[in-house]
Amino acid sequence: MEKTKVVIVGASHGGHQSILELLSRYGDNVDITLFEAGDYVSFMSCGMELYLEDQVTNVNDVRNFRPEDFPQPNVAIKNNHEVKAINTDVKTVTVTHDGQTEDYPYDKLILSSGVTPHSLPVPGTELENVFLMRGYDWATKIKAKLEDPEVKHIAVVGAGYIGIEAAEAARKAGKEVTILDVIDRPLGTYLDKELTDILEGHLKDKGVKVITNAQIVEFSGKGAVEAIKTSTGEIKTDLIIQAAGVTANTEWLKGTVNLDGRGWIITNEYLQTNIPDVYAVGDATLAYSIPARKKLPIALATVARREARYVVKHLFEKTPEKPFGGVVGSSALSVFDYHFATSGLNSFTAKRADVVARSSFYQDSLRPKYIPEENGNPEVSVQLFYDPFTHLILGGAILSTYDVTAQGNVIALAIENHLTLENLAEADFFFQPGFDRQWSLLNLAAQNALEEEPFVE
Structure with missing residues (x-):
């Protein structure tokens, strides 16, 4: 056969x-x-x-x-x-x-x-030291430049996941770093303003110059790139890494x-x-x-x-018994000392998909209040997005200096299984003060979205 x-x-x-x-x-x-x-x-x-x-x-x-x-x-x-x-x-x-x-x-x-990956439609993309951030060849080229003492300043175009990763790697390599984006805040298509405000401040604290609403008009230089020209000025640079979409x-x-x-x-x-x-x-x-x-x-x-x-x-079925069930869309990233995970929709993606979504923002300590922050009890920020009429959970994000990214998978499961705020507010999670709260932070975030009386311990 x-x-x-x-x-x-x-x-x-x-x-x-x-x-x-x-x-x-x-x-x-x-x-x-x-x-x-x-x-x-x-x-x-x-x-x-x-x-x-x-x-x-x-x-x-x-x-x-x-x-x-x-x-x-x-x-x-x-x-x-x-x-x-x-x-x-x-x-x-x-x-x-x-x-x-x-x-x-x-x-x-x-x-x-x-x-x-996109290469910007501006003059100068053919200059030496104008790189893209994708694939084996570009990875090895960027690595060589991070180790080159002659490369002192790196400009990253695009403040999404890939751009943030490039900026952080360059900064850790001891370079001066500027990150530019056409929108009004870094990671603005992934997270709402309450969370990007935290991360933008942290990027600046780590020595990354952040330029938003940047209208790039040209990469300039003789042979090799020397500057990025924007509608408001010029930024000197030895290397450009483009991470502006695909x-x-x-x-x-x-x-x-x-x-x-x-x-x-x-x-x-x-x-x-x-x-x-x-x-x-x-x-x-x-x-x-x-x-x-x-x-x-x-x-x-x-x-x-x-x-x-x-x-x-279902490769050998003309018409499968059931269609593909779909996906939630979940991801995570570290930004220097912060870690976040996001699942499903946020305000930006909900609006782009023409979905009505309401958001709720909640901040609290990871563990009970009687544990000092210096003993491993940092602040955690949780954002939930939900249908204002049915309370179905449509998305969420969680951020902290402690690695809480696994909680993003809990949010993903809640979305995939069509849970409501009421379900999440009462979901049965473990408690041990060495790890978390009597009510999980996701419980508390859902209770906050429902405008319940705050839990105090």
């Missing part, structure tokens, strides 16, 4: 998980070929900051997998192979490698083509696979594209958001892996 030919495009989280699921569920009954356009399989960009700060074993270990991790004879992993087209009439993909073009047949095709890597799919106006792959509720036997997962797709109840771009490894798991499980 001839094996089913499964072709996977892209070697990041979605591609990796697809191979794992295919082997686990179908063994040697499938013939798997994965194509990766780059020469490195497969760098984990979310681990780049750890590499830049010398917290990993080796740069070559910061990856999802190595090709040799799959020695099975029915698995072929081909790097430096760029898929250029899908030939739907004959079910082949056109692939280029070393200047040669070849068509490969498929029975099932899984697209995990990912995203490409674009779906889907230009090659235009006219074949349905895309939305911004280039995201459109799938149905079963993660199928408009082309029979062609599926799409990961950062280049629109993912179904449980709290928003619609599809949104949610570029997270956790999303790609859950989607790949679903696709492979």
Whole structure:
């Protein structure tokens, strides 16, 4: 019996998980070929900051997998192979490698083509020492510059997760650092103002210059970059790291696979594209958001892996018994001494998704008040977002100098399981004064949102 030919495009989280699921569920009954356009399989960009700060074993270990991790004879992993087209009439993909073009047949095709980082549409991006913050090659280049004593000032464009990581790594390397963003506060699309005010002050305390509402007009210099010109002035710099968003890597799919106006792959509720036997997962797709109840771009490894798991499980069903259940969208980050986690929607993402959400902000000590702060009892900030009519929890964030990020997973479970403020206010969590309060901080945050009498101990 001839094996089913499964072709996977892209070697990041979605591609990796697809191979794992295919082997686990179908063994040697499938013939798997994965194509990766780059020469490195497969760098984990979310681990780049750890590499830049010398917290990993080796740069070559910061990856999802190595090709040799799959020695099975029915698995072929081909790097430096760029898929250029899908030939739907004959079910082949056109692939280029070393200047040669070849068509490969498929029975099932899984697209995990990912995203490409933005380079700002301003003059000067071609100058030396203008870098992007994504991928193996850029990681090694940035690392070399952090170790170069001639590089004294680094400017980071973009104050999202990646930009903050770049700024922190550069500051810890002893560089003068300026971070710029077009919006009015760092991390403004991830957290509400109550939390970003804390973090912005902390960034400044750590010596990072923060410039918001920045309108960049040019990167200037002779050969190598020397300055960033904005609408209000000029910032001298030896190196620019661009971390200003991403674009779906889907230009090659235009006219074949349905895309939305911004280039995201459109799938149905079963993660199928408009082309029979062609599926799409990961950062280049629109993912179904449980709290928003619609599809949104949610570029997270956790999303790609859950989607790949679903696709492979139902790969041989024309119409699966049930649709993909969706995702919450959860993430976490450290900003020097602070740690935060966020799940679901916030004010910015709720408004962008046209979802009515109310927010509640709560601050308290991690442990009972009789424990001094210097003995491990820091302040914790909790923000909850909820439907004002049903009290369904739609999102939340938690921040402290103590690592409370695991609480973000509790919020994620609350959202996924359609819990209300009332449910969270009474949820049964453990108490031990060495760790927490008689009422958990999430209990107290929900009680605060319900405007209950404050608990005092």
